[in-house]
Every structure is written in structure tokens, then in C-alpha cells.
Amino acid sequence: MNRNGSPDNRSSVKDGGDAWLLRAKLRDAEVIKVYTSWPRPGAAFVPITVSKNSTAESVLTEVLSQLDRQDEDSSNFYLLEVFMSSKQVQRQTLTPQEKILDKLQEIRKVSLRQMNQTRFYIVQNRNRPVQVCLLIGGFPPLLSKEEYTQLIQEQLTMKSHLVTISHIYASQGAVALQISCFSEAERIYMLAKDTTVSDKTLCSLVIPEILLDKLGDDVCPLLVFVNPKSGGMKGRELLYNFRKLLNPHQVFDISNGGPLAGLHTFREVPRFRVLVCGGDGTVGWVLGVLEAVRHKLVCREPPIGIVPLGTGNDLARILRWGAGYSSEEPHHILTCVDEADEVLMDRWTILLDAQDISEDGKVNDFLEPPKIVQMNNYFGLGIDAEVSLDFHLAREDEPDKFTSRFHNKGVYVKVGLQKISYTRSLHKELQLQVDAQNIPLPNIEGLIFLNIPSWGSGADLWGSEVDSRYGKPSIDDGLLEVVGVTGVVHMGQVQSGLRSGIRIAQGNYIRLTVSKPIPVQVDGEPWIQPPGHIIISAAGPKVRMLRKSKQKQKKSSSVVKDGRSESPSSRDGH
Secondary structure (H helix, E strand, C coil), rough: CCCCCCCCCCCCCCCCCCCCCCCCCCEEEEEEEEECCCCCCCCCCCEEEEEEECCCHHHHHHHHHHHCCCCHHHHHHEEEEECCCCEEEEEECCCCCCHHHHHHHHHHHHHHHHHHHHEEEEEECCCCCCCCCEECCCCCCCCHHHHHHHHHHHHCCCCCEEEEEEEEHHCCCCEEEEEHHHHHHHHHHHHCCCCCEEEECCCCEECCCCCCCCCCCCCCHHHHHHHECCCCCHHHHHHHHHHHCCHHHHEEEECCCHHHHHHHHHHCCCCCEEEECCHHHHHHHHHHHHHHHHHCCCCCCEEEEECCCCCCCCCHHHHCCCCCCCCCCHHHHHHHHHHEEECCCCEEEEEEEEEECCCCCEEEECCCCCEEEECEEEEEEEEEHHHHHHHHHHHHHHHHHHHHHHHHHHHHHHHCCCCCCCCHHHHHHHHECCCCEEEECCCCCCEEECCCCCECCEEEECCCCCCCCCCCCCCCCEEEEEEEECHHHHHHHHHHHHCCCCEEEECCCEEEEECCEEEECCCCCCEEEECCCEEEEEECCEEEEEEEHHHHHHHHHHEECEEEEECCCCCCCC
16 A cells, blocks of 8 residues: 555565555554653552543543542643653643544654653643743853843843843853743843853853742752763763653753853752763863852752763762763663762862062062962873873864764873973972972972872872871862872873872962963863962862762673773772
8 A cells, every 4th residue: 555545556666566554553542641740659650541532631630530639620730742852852732622542643653652752741730920030141250230230231121120130140140030021031032142242142041940849858859961062972862861861951951051050940959969971171160160159059069970971080980980981871870870979079279370470589570360260180280281281272173083082092192192202390490388388399390289089081190009198198188189290101101000100298288389381280171371379279168979889880890891891990089
């Protein structure tokens, strides 16, 4: 038969036989699962038998009866069809008189996959006034409320009777707007995306509303950030998969608006956890924004887990999340996050004060405004930062080639080999103070300050030898380990496990005086720092991180990948 149901007398081109079209037999009745849009004990759905005469209204009446809510008016509810594909979530509200059996047959004609990925929900009408929340970012940071109000009025012609500013995040240059009109919200949303302030295009995001009264006292939801640019296409796949497994509104594309959108959405949730899918830089980004806005959150210290999508993933290694994501099942990842242990971790503030310093130590002039950055893993000066800088520049020139960890590490090795003949005596360019004590430097080419016992993609730079002069390193002891390397060959030996770095000091307050421009890097982000002073000190309260449980880690490490098994690190940052 052809697609129209009439005889098809054409012969098959391939085998000369007849072609037949198979269709599913029409059914007189079916059973559908209707899920509730609110938490309830027991089964997550209500099974309902539908026939040719079943409508959305009759299904709602039957569902309410089975939920012991038959006294409520079914007109206060509606039936929602939700199709969860691999790339998007589509919703359609069914009219009261819509025939459910006809709807099922239409879906099945499209594909069995779509039938399996379609759910029905009973949703209660809220009958509340229109309130659309928009988060507008990209404004200059650290302005007053009056200045932000004036900017919005000038750039977006805000209608004061319809729009109010509910929150201001001055450190992020962002404001949250509450808008009581759909058309006005749409106008501002579109206009903001086409508006530039101080040579920076604004970004606008619609922020979902969390119904706090529907959350149970023991509920601890998960806020997920995914960097789709990390890990090749794996980041984008994780974004789609988590949006299918969880409520899509709790999974945020961090490349669109940064971490603030998710933290603002969860601002009033009393307890929640965070999962960051990305490299060490992405984790640091989330921690930095969390530190800046934590005073506006009800849950000020949400614990943070990691899915390692970067190249080095040093923080993920010591928290047992592995050296890199290897297509682990998203459902298994969520289970591991749920069973993970909470640990504390130090964070550090680095003040970089660029000044023109003469040989006798006198300050002649300020070269640029002081800069403050946050550090989680390590801070390096000299050869390791220069190799990182060359790698960073190569990736910026041809970003399309840097889509896999294997290729990235190959380029990193190539850049390092080009620096073998590099010589730079840091002891002639740096003056180091640790806890107000002057520390003489040996003849080294690189100086690294460690907060975690993993450096350069898993290397143990400090070493495991017992030394009575120093305490055992830990991620929450309030101390930094100061280590030196003599060059690229030494760095290679450390990364291959043949040697350790040169132990120099251990302390919680570092002061450096730099006499010449020098490459530096913080958690893998490199640049050239002008001469001046650098001060490293503890940054606020310790952060709560999630460490994968040992039982889960053993199961994961037993899986053979790339022809070898990955064993858990013995230095996991107690």
C-alpha cells in the first residue's frame, strides 16, 4: 500500500518485489499515566484508562477522584502534554473537550520514540496576577541603585507602573526586574538583547519561579550548571540529558548569562546543592559569583560537586570525581551527587598591585589599578605560567582544534618542549615573605603556591615525603604550600611521578615583590603581570565541596577506559 492507503503497483528498485507499509492497529482503549505537578507520597503517577469518548476534562475528573480530591472543581485544573526530546522540551495545554485517544494516535503516527517521550501532567490553575522576572546583565559593575535605574530608564524606556527593580547585583553588573505585563516583558527582553552599554551588549534571561510552598521540609533540590563549550560535544550532551532527567528550569547553560541566573533563581530555597559540569575555570567562576552574592541567598553555603569536562581537572581529581568525564550515565552522576560527602575547602584572595619599583625598593609610580582575583587551586609565576600562557594563546588563535583533552595535552607538551632552553632566575626578580618572614629563594625558574595536592593535571608537586618542618597538606588547613621548579625538564619529571618540587615554605599570608614583568597564572588562567607587589591571603569563609564517596569511586575506577583502568588517587585531600 502507498501512504494514501491505495494499492501501489510500483516494483521495488532494489529487489523487484512489492513494497508494504506497516501501521499500528487502532485501539479502542489505552492506559495513560497522568503525573501530578506537585509532590505527593507513593506513586508518581495515576493510571487512567481512556476510550474513544474520553476527553481531557473527563480524565481530570478521574484523576482527582483517584487522588481523593473529587470535591474540587475540575475547571481549576488543566491537562498538560509534555514532550521531552533530546534537544528541547515542548509543552501543550489540552483543551477540555480534546479527545485523548485521538491525541495518542496522532503522537504514535509521528514515531514510537515520541510516544515514549511524551507525558501528561495535571496542573492546577494558579489564578495569580502576571509576574515575569527578567535578569538583565552586562551593565557596568558597582553602580548605585539610582544609576542602574537611570540606565534602565534611558536604554530600555522602562514603564515604572509595570516594571520594578526587585534585586540589584552590583558586583555582577546585573539587575532583576519584576514585570506585570507579558507584552512589556517581551519588549524589554528583546530590546535588551540589542542594546549596548559601555561597548558591552546586554543579556536578558527569563527567570523561572520556584514554588517554595510546594517544597517539602526534607527536599534538597539540585542546581546544575553546564558549560557546553567544555569537553568537546560532551558538555552539550550533558546539558540535554540533565534537562530530560530533571526539571529543565534547574539546569542552566552557564555560557548564557553565567552562574548568576541560577543562583538568583534559587535565592530563596533554604537548602540546595550545586553541580558544575566544566573545567577548573568553570568551577572557579561559579565559586567567585557565589562568594559575591552569597549574602543575598537564604542558603549561603550550598555544597558543590563537579563533572570534570576540562583539560587538567585538578580540583575534581582530589574530590574523587575523576580525571575527566568519560560518558558516564547522567542518572549515575546524580546518584553519586546525592551520596557524596561534604568537605570544606580554603579559598584565597590575591591582590596584584602593579607599581614601578626601582632597584632599591622604592615605588616610583602606579602602572595600573590594583586587581583582586580569587584562587582555589594554585597560583604560579615563571615557567609554568609561561607555558600555560602560550597554550592559552594557541587555543585562542584556533579554538576549533581544541575540542578534546587528548589534543589539548598534546599541544601543552609541545609548548613545553619549546621552553627547554628557557632560563630565568626568579631569585633575582622576586622577594618572598611568608607569614612576615623573608624566605630566600633557590635558583628556580617557576614558583607555585598550592592550595590542593594536585597540580598540572594530577601531579603531586609537594610530594609525599614526611618532613618535620612542614605539616601534612590539606585543602582546609588554612595554609598554602610554596614550591619551586627548576625548569621544563623538572616539571616533566614531576608530572611523570619521578620527582617532586622543591619545598620552600608553608604559610597563610604571602607577600611578593616583583621587579620585572612576569608571566603568572591563577587556576590555569594566565597573563603577564607588571612589576609590583602581590599579596595572598585567606578569602572569607571556607567553601563547601562535595567529595565522591569511596564506594562510588571504586565502581567507577574499575571500568576500563582507553585500554587501561583508572585508579583513585591516594592523595584525595582529606
